[in-house]
Amino acid sequence: MVWSLLPVAALVSVPLHGATSLSFDTPRAFGYVIGDLIRHEVRVETDAGQGIEAASLPKEGWINRWLLLRRVEVRREGRHRILTLEYQTFYAPLEVKNLTIPGFELQLAGSGERLAVPDWTFTTAPIRELSVLRAEGPSMRPDAAPAPLPTLGPAAASVGSGLAATGALAWWAYLSAWLPFVSRGRHFAEARRVLRDLRGLGDSREALRRGFSCLHQAFNRTSGEPLFIEGLDEFFRSHPAYDLLRDEIQDFFLASYEVFFGEGAPAPSFDLARMEALARSCQLAERRRP
Numbered sequence: 102m103v104w105s106l107l108p109v110a111a112l113v114s115v116p117l118h119g120a121t122s123l124s125f126d127t128p129r130a131f132g133y134v135i136g137d138l139i140r141h142e143v144r145v146e147t148d149a150g151q152g153i154e155a156a157s158l159p160k161e162g163w164i165n166r167w168l169l170l171r172r173v174e175v176r177r178e179g180r181h182r183i184l185t186l187e188y189q190t191f192y193a194p195l196e197v198k199n200l201t202i203p204g205f206e207l208q209l210a211g212s213g214e215r216l217a218v219p220d221w222t223f224t225t226a227p228i229r230e231l232s233v234l235r236a237e238g239p240s241m242r243p244d245a246a247p248a249p250l251p252t253l254g255p256a257a258a259s260v261g262s263g264l265a266a267t268g269a270l271a272w273w274a275y276l277s278a279w280l281p282f283v284s285r286g287r288h289f290a291e292a293r294r295v296l297r298d299l300r301g302l303g304d305s306r307e308a309l310r311r312g313f314s315c316l317h318q319a320f321n322r323t324s325g326e327p328l329f330i331e332g333l334d335e336f337f338r339s340h341p342a343y344d345l346l347r348d349e350i351q352d353f354f355l356a357s358y359e360v361f362f363g364e365g366a367p368a369p370s371f372d373l374a375r376m377e378a379l380a381r382s383c384q385l386a387e388r389r390r391p
């Protein structure tokens with residue numbers, strides 16, 4: 102994880118009427134990836150050393166679907182009031198993208214003067230490239246080595262070939278869910294078995310991580326590719342059977358980001374029992390699809 106507390110890239114000072122100055126101290130505006138922390142510092146100096154109305158301070162919690170305000174802290178140094186804000190980004194872009202942390206207004210106690218803290222734009226990038234092929238390979242591959250001649254008799258070879266073909270057909274039927282004893286939604290059925298085995302560990306952080314991982318694997322296998330929160334809308338369009346579970350699935354992905362990237366954050370409300378219930382609902386939804 103790249104920590105975004107270093108170095109300072111911008112310091113904006115704004116002259117005010119009742120207040121002597123307002124300084125907006127920000128880090129660099131580029132080079133961020135999912136899970137990074139971003140720290141802002143607002144310094145307000147007033148002639149009378151006025152405080153900041155607590156009701157005008159930003160509230161800790163989710164600002165939007167990808168931005169979390171983790172910490173809000175106010176301290177006093179002489180005539181200065183110093184407001185420290187710690188954000189965490191959970192946006193997983195497919196390419197380099199500009200994002201904006203919204204500004205807000207502070208209100209001074211006593212005078213009621215309102216101070217505007219501006220928006221702040223930064224650049225985020227994917228953790229890894231989506232395409233790593235930069236050059237074409239050779240047009241022809243070397244000839245394959247000849248297969249060894251069978252040493253068994255014709256009858257034994259025929260029986261072996263028949264058994265191999267039957268086994269291959271049975272495996273293909275299993276993967277395609279053609280067999281009558283193989284139901285759809287098997288990926289979520291496997292996730293349910295893992296989640297049941299995790300019950301004995303309670304809702305410890307390690308158990309939650311393993312639970313989130315196995316349910317993520319079920320979504321990835323169902324989708325046919327790694328599935329992130331930004332791709333859920335497309336997932337629901339291509340898999341309409343899961344649309345009735347949209348809110349619960351979105352809550353699952355948000356809670357997953359808190360567990361894997363929110364170090365020090367409180368344990369999410371998405372416990373193992375809720376994961377198992379979601380896996381069962383997804384399994385039933387897959388069975389009901391046309």
